[in-house]
Amino acid sequence: MSTTLVEMSEFLQKGRVKNVKELIQKALDEGIAPKTILEEGLLSGMSVVGEKFKKNEVFVPEVLIAARAMNAGTTMLKPYLVQEGVESKGTVVIGTVKGDLHDIGKNIVKMMMEGKGLNVIDLGVDVSAEQYVTAAKENDADIIACSTLLTTTMGEIKNVVDLVKAEGIRAKVMIGGAPVTQDFCDSVNADSYTPDAATAADVALSFCL
Amino acid sequence: MERTSRQLVLDTLNFKNTDGRVPRQIWTLPWAEFTYPEMFKKIQDDFVWDFGGPQTTYEKLPKTQGDAYEVGTYVDEWGCIFTNIHRGIIGEVKEPIVKEEDWSDVGNVHIPEELLTFDIDKVNEACKASDKFMIAGCCPRPFEQLQFIRGTVDLYMDLMDPPKKMLEFMEKMHDFYCRLLTKWAQTDVDALNMMDDWGSQNALLINPELWDKYFRPMYKDYIDIAHKHGKKMFMHSDGYTLDIIPRLIDLGLDALNCQIFCMGVEKLKQFKGKITFWGEIDRQHLIPNGTLEQIDQAVKSVYDNLWADGGCIAQCEFGPGANPDNIYQIYKTWESIR
Numbered sequence: 001m002s003t004t005l006v007e008m009s010e011f012l013q014k015g016r017v018k019n020v021k022e023l024i025q026k027a028l029d030e031g032i033a034p035k036t037i038l039e040e041g042l043l044s045g046m047s048v049v050g051e052k053f054k055k056n057e058v059f060v061p062e063v064l065i066a067a068r069a070m071n072a073g074t075t076m077l078k079p080y081l082v083q084e085g086v087e088s089k090g091t092v093v094i095g096t097v098k099g100d101l102h103d104i105g106k107n108i109v110k111m112m113m114e115g116k117g118l119n120v121i122d123l124g125v126d127v128s129a130e131q132y133v134t135a136a137k138e139n140d141a142d143i144i145a146c147s148t149l150l151t152t153t154m155g156e157i158k159n160v161v162d163l164v165k166a167e168g169i170r171a172k173v174m175i176g177g178a179p180v181t182q183d184f185c186d187s188v189n190a191d192s193y194t195p196d197a198a199t200a201a202d203v204a205l206s207f208c209l
Numbered sequence: 210m211e212r213t214s215r216q217l218v219l220d221t222l223n224f225k226n227t228d229g230r231v232p233r234q235i236w237t238l239p240w241a242e243f244t245y246p247e248m249f250k251k252i253q254d255d256f257v258w259d260f261g262g263p264q265t266t267y268e269k270l271p272k273t274q275g276d277a278y279e280v281g282t283y284v285d286e287w288g289c290i291f292t293n294i295h296r297g298i299i300g301e302v303k304e305p306i307v308k309e310e311d312w313s314d315v316g317n318v319h320i321p322e323e324l325l326t327f328d329i330d331k332v333n334e335a336c337k338a339s340d341k342f343m344i345a346g347c348c349p350r351p352f353e354q355l356q357f358i359r360g361t362v363d364l365y366m367d368l369m370d371p372p373k374k375m376l377e378f379m380e381k382m383h384d385f386y387c388r389l390l391t392k393w394a395q396t397d398v399d400a401l402n403m404m405d406d407w408g409s410q411n412a413l414l415i416n417p418e419l420w421d422k423y424f425r426p427m428y429k430d431y432i433d434i435a436h437k438h439g440k441k442m443f444m445h446s447d448g449y450t451l452d453i454i455p456r457l458i459d460l461g462l463d464a465l466n467c468q469i470f471c472m473g474v475e476k477l478k479q480f481k482g483k484i485t486f487w488g489e490i491d492r493q494h495l496i497p498n499g500t501l502e503q504i505d506q507a508v509k510s511v512y513d514n515l516w517a518d519g520g521c522i523a524q525c526e527f528g529p530g531a532n533p534d535n536i537y538q539i540y541k542t543w544e545s546i547r
């Protein structure tokens with residue numbers, strides 16, 4: 001792999017926006033294809049961060065600054081990717097369920113999914129079943145991702161699953177957050193539960209292939 | 210003569226409670242009071258409670274707006290704006306005061322110096338009139354307050370490479386907290402307290418190295434202030450905090466309220482006799498969904514693993530989602546143990 005891309009991935013892992021941008025320019029000047037820059041320079045760096053986060057080798061702040069660098073990079077690359085006709089690998093609608101305002105975990109999941117090249121539409125917090133489903137329809141989403149941190153709002157997940165079924169939309173429902181378990185996932189018939197954000201992103205990608 | 214609540218708690222914190230019961234405290238969110246008023250009252254009436262907080266008056270109070278526990282907007286003593294969607298629990302900051310990356314607008318934050326104007330005599334009268342163990346009426350929370358000021362995501366990122374103005378502000382905030390704690394330590398209360406949630410469900414929220422660099426020195430000062438004045442120090446911290454417990458023990462913290470069940474009582478056994486576990490019983494799974502037998506077992510496992518002539522306080526939170534019968538059972542079981 002090009003040393004420019006290796007360096008880019010390393011700077012991304014350290015959250016160094018300026019260096020990442022400079023290296024994107026360098027890579028473009030070297031004639032590396034934008035899609036290769038995206039995948040081998042940016043997304044690969046984010047994957048490393050995701051794996052380290054899963055193993056508790058890095059923590060929330062490290063993930064956030066890496067994601068900030070990734071976003072700065074993808075924003076810069078976007079016009080080139082559009083020109084090349086590169087499309088996202090799938091669309092996710094994400095949010096924290098109705099009644100719940102916790103959003104750190106949801107944000108991390110979003111960043112990891114973006115780090116897999118998915119297009120993530122963030123509905124924020126306190127999102128009702130209707131809002132998830134409407135957004136999924138409007139964006140022809142592959143996935144609806146629901147986060148919840150309160151036992152009192154876990155029930156909302158069932159409302160989302162039920163509405164998705166009732167409306168017959170194709171989106172898979174992924175769920176997570178501190179109190180959620182595989183048993184709970186089975187009991188509400190959601191499509192997937194994962195305990196951490198990196199695995200969530202892998203599963204999401206597999207749903208889009 | 211029967212031992213007072215104050216003495217019972219002190220003996221427990223000093224690991225010298227050889228023959229007394231386990232001291233009790235309950236935390237309630239307004240949610241519990243209006244959702245289960247009868248059980249709320251029954252619990253208060255059926256058990257003896259050992260902790261108190263002194264009433265006092267302030268010459269001047271910082272400006273706040275609204276009610277932290279009502280739906281809508283609440284502005285706290287520092288000027289942080291919370292949006293709340295649920296009556297009876299707190300909300301979250303959606304509009305930070307500090308919006309600039311270099312913290313150049315930090316002048317907009319109000320340091321609530323007014324809280325220093327509380328009446329020491331009133332505090333002392335309240336302590337004298339009560340034989341409960343009295344905890345001070347202030348609670349520094351440097352990490353959380355910084356999040357409320359800057360917004361969670363931005364604060365976490367800023368911590369990785371703090372701008373100069375942020376560090377200066379942290380010093381000012383810390384100085385304020387030290388002065389506030391010192392004044393409370395000069396009263397007749399028995400303990401000071403502080404809080405900051407440090408864990409997610411299975412890890413620390415930030416790298417322990419960052420914790421050591423920025424927060425350990427602050428907590429050290431707070432604990433030292435308490436001890437210099439002959440007071441005990443209590444702390445609350447939610448989440449999986451296993452990695453910082455040895456550090457807090459090192460700093461001399463007397464009692465920690467943490468999510469015992471999210472870490473597992475087995476992993477905490479190593480700290481038996483070194484710190485007092487100020488509660489709790491699992492409010493994510495057991496309190497809402499556990500059976501009475503599971504509650505019994507949970508309480509017993511805390512006692513069996515963490516009690517050493519002290520070192521445990523029978524405490525839990527009666528908050529959103531709780532099954533009120535389970536809350537009652539927690540105290541019943543503690544009572545039956547000793």
Ligand code: B12
Nearest residue numbers: 101102103104105147150151176177197200298299406409
């Ligand atoms: C930080 C925090 C807060 C902050 C939130 C800040 C914010 N912007 O989010 C503040 C202070 C505002 C807060 C408020 C409250 N909180 Co709170 N909070 C926490 C704490 C300490 C950490 C949560 C966190 O951010 N973790 C970090 C992230 C990275 O982890 P995570 O969210 O679990 O996400 C990971 C995985 O779960 C997964 N994941 C997450 N979402 C998704 C989604 C999908 C689709 C997938 C696949 C995976 C996935 O991936 C993430 C990364 O690996 C937890 C403790 C705990 N044990 O979790 C309590 C906790 C969640 N809070 C709790 C409570 C009770 C409250 C309050 C009611 C308190 C009060 N006094 O009023 C309020 C409620 C506010 C509201 N209306 O929603 C309780 C809930 C108990 C229960 N019965 O369920 C907890 C468990 C603490 C405890 N002692 O029990 N809280």
